[in-house]
Amino acid sequence: MAVSAKRGxxxxxxxxxxxxxxxxxxxxxxxxxxxxxxxxxxxxxxxxAQVLDRLFETVQSRRGTDPALSHxxxxxSRGRKKIAQKFGEEAVECLIEAVAGKPGELVSESAxxxxxxxxxxxxxxxxxxxxxxxxxxxxxxxxxQEKASRNPEGSV
Ligand SMILES: N=c1c2ncn([C@@H]3O[C@H](COP(=O)(O)OP(=O)(O)OP(=O)(O)O)[C@@H](O)[C@H]3O)c2ncn1[C@@H]1O[C@H](COP(=O)(O)O)[C@@H](O)[C@H]1O
Numbered sequence: 001m002a003v004s005a006k007r008g009x010x011x012x013x014x015x016x017x018x019x020x021x022x023x024x025x026x027x028x029x030x031x032x033x034x035x036x037x038x039x040x041x042x043x044x045x046x047x048x049a050q051v052l053d054r055l056f057e058t059v060q061s062r063r064g065t066d067p068a069l070s071h072x073x074x075x076x077s078r079g080r081k082k083i084a085q086k087f088g089e090e091a092v093e094c095l096i097e098a099v100a101g102k103p104g105e106l107v108s109e110s111a112x113x114x115x116x117x118x119x120x121x122x123x124x125x126x127x128x129x130x131x132x133x134x135x136x137x138x139x140x141x142x143x144x145q146e147k148a149s150r151n152p153e154g155s156v
Contacts, residue, residue: 037062037069056118056128063122075119083123087116 039058046054059072067074075083094109121128138146 059118059122087120090116
């Protein structure tokens with residue numbers, strides 16, 4: 001992702017919804033005539049990890065909508081390879097900030113990674129509940145035990 005388009009802590013002029021719409025292909029004039037897509041009301045913002053369920057619902061609702069109004073719609077319309085590529089780019093940016101020891105940047109990059117992961121789930125037709133269920137299953141076993149169960153003879 002171009003740094004100029006980043007959300008979160010790095011406030012840049014490209015980060016506003018209006019400029020994002022322009023960047024995504026709509027002219028400023030054309031975008032202003034279009035009705036903005038609905039976003040969840042902030043007063044009923046979900047707590048903690050439920051924010052991911054809400055984000056999933058929003059991204060899913062964007063499928064097939066106007067790419068000029070929705071970054072998710074644009075990304076979904078560009079296909080699986082592009083979606084995977086964007087996720088990979090965000091993951092790399094995340095690890096760069098982790099290695100650089102920049103917690104604030106890591107928070108912002110982590111949000112980007114989660115957003116792009118959710119776009120990938122929507123494209124693949126899987127739900128967050130399937131992932132939560134897998135995580136719950138793993139909670140019954142430590143990571144060390146799980147790895148040992150995969151490598152019964154102790155091979156790495
Ligand atoms: N969390 C995000 C989010 N994080 C990052 N981004 C956007 O992702 C884009 C990444 O920029 P890039 O330059 O990397 O992407 P790009 O334009 O595809 O780049 P190229 O590959 O074309 O070079 C930026 O425009 C960011 O604003 C996001 N866009 C949307 N969301 C969430 O998704 C919801 C729905 O958004 P829309 O689909 O836009 O309605 C929003 O309410 C948010 O909650």
